Amino acid sequence: MSYTTPPFEVTFKGLLFDMDGTIIDSTAAVVKHWQTVGNEIGVDPEVILQTSHGRRSIDMLKVLSPEKANWEYVRHMEGLLPKLHGDDAVEIPGARALLDALIAASARWTIVTSGTVPLVTGWLDRLQLPHPPHLVTAESVAVGKPDPACYVLGREKLGFSGADDSADILVLEDSPAGIQSGKAAGCKVLGLVTSHTVEQVLAAEPDWIVRDLQSVTMVRGGDGGVTLQISDALAPAVNEK
Template sequence: MIDLDALAGRTFDAVLFDMDGTLIDSMAGSLQAWARWATEHGVDPAHLADLGGRPAAQVVPALLTADRVADALARIEHLEHEVAADGIELLPGTVEALAALPPDRVAIVTSCTRTLLAARLAGSRLPHPREIVTFDDVEHGKPAPDPFLLGAQRLGVDPTRCLAVEDAPAGLASARAAGCTTLAVGDTHPHDELDADAHAPDLSHLRFTAGPGGIAVSLT
């Protein structure tokens, strides 16, 4: 489904991209890692479905007792590093979208830790912008507004003048709470779970145009 009506005639000072499911496809490897982790820790994998888009540091404490959390976090980090090393695909339109945006007007805002981010960047060869916000950079991760507020702050722009591009309910909630306009992409979650101002299947359907008045988004 494509619905860009809410973006028609509007411009933005910056674009804040989620990474996994938005710019890169790490889903298969991540699901494999989490399934193995769940088996090892006696967790019903069905319990993971409602926690998508949240950082591991929020997911693990919700599923295990406090005395098991530290070791379990270290284990999922290790498993996700292993699958990231096997290679990660760039999603359609990623390279074109990042190339169209000025370096000082784009950031990645991710729930990854710094070390997992580095592994996935290496595995995907993502042409990453210079500003990246990870889970380690904020006190509260998605769905709290902190990640997108920090992304806007680092770019020196008002979050209400930012477009946040996300694929997960938690990320969209985080962006909305920060005051950003939201654009949902991808197929990692059912469409009816993605509460956003605009929707597109992926970035290949979009054209980002930077001009004196700001950044406009249109159909390709």
């Protein structure tokens, strides 16, 4: 397996971005965060970290510390993360350039994340990244990833209410749970190998796999649709739309 496919183009009506691992990498910050929270609730942080990526904190707490599984606590503790560990987060390569191009073309895009509003807006502000017109966050749905509800809602936020539109929406994701969520919503999915092994990403069966967003360039765009050029994708995963 190698990231060697020649450039190819795909066209979509809109794009749905996961946040952590797709637009930013806050792994170092999240490790520190869960160490603090784990000590606070009496759970080994390593146990939390093994299964937390791509999942809502409230879903983790329902299992590990049910008395803390409420939105007041989750929003508070996630809101502290960018404030306390902001220097530990960086952009995913290529993310800012792609978002800037989409905005300049008035293309339809939004963020669909397992994080809460305080967490997402905190990171966007800290890294001075653009805010989308709409957000789908942990509070937006009753069940988190890998359930498809968040990406179904994301599609609707872009103005596409029919399931027939799903295949014309691209989900950009790094976690297996998120990839499975996007696929279950009927969308095409681009998997990034930024937080998991290539084997784990492959097992979730995205339509294409790239290292990061440096491999994704907008070549044409607007409210009517977005044409992307994808380069250096993982050869076995390529199956053009």
